[in-house]
Amino acid sequence: MLTRDRAAEIFARIRKYATADELECLFYGGRSALTRFANNTIHQNMAEENYGVSVRSAFGGRTARATTNKFDDESLQDVVSASESLARVQEADPDLLPMPSQEERASSNASSPGAATSDKLPSRHFEETANLTPAARADGVGQIVAIAQKRKLTAAGIFASSEAIEGVFNSRGLSAWHTQTSAEVSITMLAGDSSGWQKANSPDIARLSPAHLAQIAAEKAAKSAAPREIAPGKYTVILEPAAVLDAVGFAFYDFGGLAILDQRSFLNNRIGSQLFGQNISIWDDVSDPLQSGSPFDGEGMPRNRVQLVENGVVKRLVYSRGSAARMKKSEHADQVGPVETTGHGFPIPNEIGEAPMNVVFAPPKEPKTVEQMIASTERGILVTRLWYIREVDPYEKILTGMTRDGTFLIEDGKLVCGLRNFRFNQSLIEMLSQVEAMSTPVRTSGEESFDMVVPAMKIRDFNFTEVTKF
Amino acid sequence: MKELAAWALNIASQRGATYADVRVVADRSRALATKNGKIGNASDSRSQGFNIRVLMDGAWGFASSAEFDRTSVEATAGRAADIAKASARVKQSDVELAPERAVTAEWTTPHEIDPFSISIEQNLALLETIDRELRSVQGVTLAETNLNFRREEQWFFSSEGSDIHQTKYTTGAGYVAYSFAGNEIQKRSYPSSFGGQWQNKGYELLDELKLVENARRIGEEAVALHQAEQCPQGVYDIILESSQLGLQIHESVGHPIELDRVLGMEANFAGTSFLTLEKLRTLKYGSELVNVVADARQEHGPGLGTFAFDDEGVPAQCTPIISSGLFTGYLSSRETASLIGLERSGGTLRAESWNRLPIIRMTNISILPGETPLSMEQLISSTDHAILFQTNRSWSIDDKRYNFQFGTEIGWEIKNGKRVRMLKNPSYSGITTEFWNSMDAICSRDEWTLWGTPNCGKGQPQQVMGTGHGAAPARFRRVKVGSAYS
Numbered sequence: 001m002l003t004r005d006r007a008a009e010i011f012a013r014i015r016k017y018a019t020a021d022e023l024e025c026l027f028y029g030g031r032s033a034l035t036r037f038a039n040n041t042i043h044q045n046m047a048e049e050n051y052g053v054s055v056r057s058a059f060g061g062r063t064a065r066a067t068t069n070k071f072d073d074e075s076l077q078d079v080v081s082a083s084e085s086l087a088r089v090q091e092a093d094p095d096l097l098p099m100p101s102q103e104e105r106a107s108s109n110a111s112s113p114g115a116a117t118s119d120k121l122p123s124r125h126f127e128e129t130a131n132l133t134p135a136a137r138a139d140g141v142g143q144i145v146a147i148a149q150k151r152k153l154t155a156a157g158i159f160a161s162s163e164a165i166e167g168v169f170n171s172r173g174l175s176a177w178h179t180q181t182s183a184e185v186s187i188t189m190l191a192g193d194s195s196g197w198q199k200a201n202s203p204d205i206a207r208l209s210p211a212h213l214a215q216i217a218a219e220k221a222a223k224s225a226a227p228r229e230i231a232p233g234k235y236t237v238i239l240e241p242a243a244v245l246d247a248v249g250f251a252f253y254d255f256g257g258l259a260i261l262d263q264r265s266f267l268n269n270r271i272g273s274q275l276f277g278q279n280i281s282i283w284d285d286v287s288d289p290l291q292s293g294s295p296f297d298g299e300g301m302p303r304n305r306v307q308l309v310e311n312g313v314v315k316r317l318v319y320s321r322g323s324a325a326r327m328k329k330s331e332h333a334d335q336v337g338p339v340e341t342t343g344h345g346f347p348i349p350n351e352i353g354e355a356p357m358n359v360v361f362a363p364p365k366e367p368k369t370v371e372q373m374i375a376s377t378e379r380g381i382l383v384t385r386l387w388y389i390r391e392v393d394p395y396e397k398i399l400t401g402m403t404r405d406g407t408f409l410i411e412d413g414k415l416v417c418g419l420r421n422f423r424f425n426q427s428l429i430e431m432l433s434q435v436e437a438m439s440t441p442v443r444t445s446g447e448e449s450f451d452m453v454v455p456a457m458k459i460r461d462f463n464f465t466e467v468t469k470f
Numbered sequence: 471m472k473e474l475a476a477w478a479l480n481i482a483s484q485r486g487a488t489y490a491d492v493r494v495v496a497d498r499s500r501a502l503a504t505k506n507g508k509i510g511n512a513s514d515s516r517s518q519g520f521n522i523r524v525l526m527d528g529a530w531g532f533a534s535s536a537e538f539d540r541t542s543v544e545a546t547a548g549r550a551a552d553i554a555k556a557s558a559r560v561k562q563s564d565v566e567l568a569p570e571r572a573v574t575a576e577w578t579t580p581h582e583i584d585p586f587s588i589s590i591e592q593n594l595a596l597l598e599t600i601d602r603e604l605r606s607v608q609g610v611t612l613a614e615t616n617l618n619f620r621r622e623e624q625w626f627f628s629s630e631g632s633d634i635h636q637t638k639y640t641t642g643a644g645y646v647a648y649s650f651a652g653n654e655i656q657k658r659s660y661p662s663s664f665g666g667q668w669q670n671k672g673y674e675l676l677d678e679l680k681l682v683e684n685a686r687r688i689g690e691e692a693v694a695l696h697q698a699e700q701c702p703q704g705v706y707d708i709i710l711e712s713s714q715l716g717l718q719i720h721e722s723v724g725h726p727i728e729l730d731r732v733l734g735m736e737a738n739f740a741g742t743s744f745l746t747l748e749k750l751r752t753l754k755y756g757s758e759l760v761n762v763v764a765d766a767r768q769e770h771g772p773g774l775g776t777f778a779f780d781d782e783g784v785p786a787q788c789t790p791i792i793s794s795g796l797f798t799g800y801l802s803s804r805e806t807a808s809l810i811g812l813e814r815s816g817g818t819l820r821a822e823s824w825n826r827l828p829i830i831r832m833t834n835i836s837i838l839p840g841e842t843p844l845s846m847e848q849l850i851s852s853t854d855h856a857i858l859f860q861t862n863r864s865w866s867i868d869d870k871r872y873n874f875q876f877g878t879e880i881g882w883e884i885k886n887g888k889r890v891r892m893l894k895n896p897s898y899s900g901i902t903t904e905f906w907n908s909m910d911a912i913c914s915r916d917e918w919t920l921w922g923t924p925n926c927g928k929g930q931p932q933q934v935m936g937t938g939h940g941a942a943p944a945r946f947r948r949v950k951v952g953s954a955y956s
Contacts, residue, residue: 045530089594400864401866
């Protein structure tokens with residue numbers, strides 16, 4: 001693995017070649033492996049190791065970035081030259097801030113009790129995960145396939161593990177470093193005319209049970225066999241956490257200060273109003289024990305714990321340093337709640353600004369299990385996951401997409417049968433205003449959004465507009 | 471490079487591999503973007519590395535590294551062998567490859583101007599000019615422009631003796647105008663969405679796109695959409711302009727014909743396909759006018775799916791996919807061709823970079839233009855009542871590729887052969903084969919454009935790949951319109 005000391009040595013060499021006023025280096029990479037299976041067979045199986053350094057040069061309001069995965073002197077000279085060439089010829093941007101110093105980083109920690117630091121963060125590096133072998137992954141897949149074969153099903157999925165580094169050094173003395181591991185299992189069980197799915201990940205392989213996930217996926221495939229077709233329309237739905245995750249994920253890139261300044265956010269003119277139901281409260285919190293990721297942003301600033309939504313009212317946005325400074329000067333400044341750097345910026349330059357990437361839904365006052373939600377439903381639909389979600393309307397936040405891998409009819413408090421999959425066209429704002437019950441939030445992984453801590457939700461009047469053929 | 475490959479292939483052979491290949495890749499890309507008059511992105515990226523893919527004990531192993539010294543190369547090859555051995559613990563049968571002749575070849579994307587030879591000042595000046603034009607329109611609240619260049623050099627060596635050196639150039643450019651007013655965010659993109667137009671050619675692409683000339687119109691349309699009528703709901707005849715038809719092909723023809731999906735290999739992520747094997751040469755996919763090919767050859771045009779050899783050394787080919795409406799072909803690799811008894815791979819295996827496994831990807835999946843001369847104006851003038859859809863805004867399709875829904879940035883109502891009014895928030899939906907069977911007109915060659923889709927995601931870990939889609943405007947009868955807002 002690339003160590004912090006080795007990165008510091010590479011940074012020192014890069015500094016020798018630099019002529020810019022300021023210099024920043026982001027280090028990234030790691031070792032990863034992924035065992036992929038389908039038709040009860042491991043059909044793809046890969047490993048990689050790669051590290052890179054991304055060099056940002058700044059000349060008084062002009063900045064650019066160049067990246068290489070080679071650390072020899074010639075490559076480092078080239079990457080500095082490329083970065084400086086791109087920066088030098090630009091028009092100066094008066095809004096571009098000097099790079100943060102170590103003191104600014106430290107004072108952000110001190111002034112914000114919610115700021116994350118490595119020492120406050122639960123360990124996210126586990127040796128057992130880092131050292132997982134191809135044979136161990138194959139054994140895990142073997143357990144999954146055995147369950148599939150026993151139930152006359154076909155299994156497809158992945159078993160992956162990785163060890164990654166992330167670091168920031170700049171010429172004003174700031175440095176930050178993070179290492180973590182990750183393990184992930186995703187399983188689809190296929191039957192003749194139905195399927196079931198489960199996915200989970202964790203920094204700690206010991207917290208994942210491929211066999212347990214396989215049993216649930218297999219059960220879903222079996223129970224949804226011979227799916228019935230019912231007419232599209234508005235139904236009470238119970239979305240399992242993965243379905244909630246993939247839908248709500250489309251909201252959070254709009255919670256950045258720059259999205260408001262750009263007038264591309266559905267929160268423009270809506271901050272402070274009762275946008276969602278009173279039972280919805282959302283935080284961004286990298287320190288949450290169920291979260292993962294580094295405790296600093298693309299400039300090395302500590303990520304603060306931020307309450308985005310309180311009882312259905314959008315209270316705060318997240319900010320990079322630059323967006324916070326611009327917001328304070330803007331016409332929106334008195335309409336968007338507290339404005340301060342929160343440590344959520346992406347590496348500069350970028351077009352998005354910032355976003356909350358460690359979303360945690362607050363637990364409901366009276367959590368209900370999915371089973372309890374089913375039992376309380378006279379007629380409704382249980383959804384395992386959603387698929388191919390896209391934004392239809394950016395301001396009303398209408399999303400379209402499909403159900404997939406386990407959609408069930410509920411009648412009189414019981415699962416009755418599998419259903420053919422639906423297309424939905426549903427406003428996310430309305431969806432989060434119609435939540436009747438929630439489970440305790442859990443760490444959740446899907447395919448359309450980054451991982452979050454979200455609950456299952458029972459939602460009334462969810463808008464299915466079409467049915468497909470399976 | 472040859473020496474590096476020899477080290478790796480030798481280790482694979484010593485460990486008992488029955489087949490192995492090595493790809494060494496040097497990738498360079500540049501991205502420039504502006505946003506409301508400021509730099510949105512200015513970045514340059516270089517990545518070099520190699521991989522070895524081995525077939526051992528009837529199963530695959532793959533390992534990659536950025537370190538080119540002999541110790542690293544041999545360790546990486548050994549790792550690939552260890553992985554193959556682990557793969558063999560969970561298999562139902564041995565992998566077999568359709569035969570392929572070994573070749574020695576050299577190929578470079580035909581281009582007039584190396585995009586990296588153009589000064590950064592010139593590039594930024596172009597983007598700034600477009601930006602000014604867009605923002606000169608009152609009501610445009612956000613203007614974004616982009617230029618993207620890529621040079622990908624690859625050396626391929628196989629244990630069967632292939633030695634192929636290819637260099638591909640890609641150029642992309644486009645812009646977007648947003649307008650926020652009241653309770654609406656409207657947008658218009660040019661020449662298309664997803665960053666504009668992308669092709670495998672040099673900087674000369676930019677001269678063909680008329681970027682500056684169209685900027686003001688695009689800004690004006692973004693603002694005018696606020697005053698337009700909402701697209702109605704119901705069943706209508708529709709006309710798709712060529713870039714939207716290109717995406718329609720991508721989603722409802724290109725993906726379902728991928729043989730790895732058909733055979734269940736992508737079931738956990740990208741999904742499967744309704745095009746099960748018995749449908750080959752029996753399914754009436756579309757009307758008689760529907761002729762689709764998968765063509766990776768240079769003579770098809772400078773598409774993002776144009777190359778000389780795929781990433782397992784198979785020459786570029788043209789495969790008929792739909793012939794006069796009949797489903798006639800899949801996208802295949804050496805492994806999947808062998809599984810369904812084809813004599814040879816269709817040559818569609820590609821990887822995003824040196825550290826990713828090659829998988830089946832669309833090449834240029836294009837609908838052939840109509841043989842009878844028909845311009846867009848003639849198509850419109852021959853239409854009694856229809857809705858014209860331009861420039862994709864949203865796209866979604868189920869995991870077997872039956873049910874789709876597309877939204878576009880702008881629509882136009884056509885009545886009695888004329889465009890009569892602008893429509894906002896247009897969408898249409900349907901079932902793949904019903905839709906293609908409803909096509910009753912397609913414009914001829916003069917209206918045909920080879921569009922680039924730079925952002926196709928597939929595989930685990932997910933790989934992003936560029937694909938090409940040639941299309942001309944076409945008309946479809948009795949399509950469901952407007953359900954996105956129902």
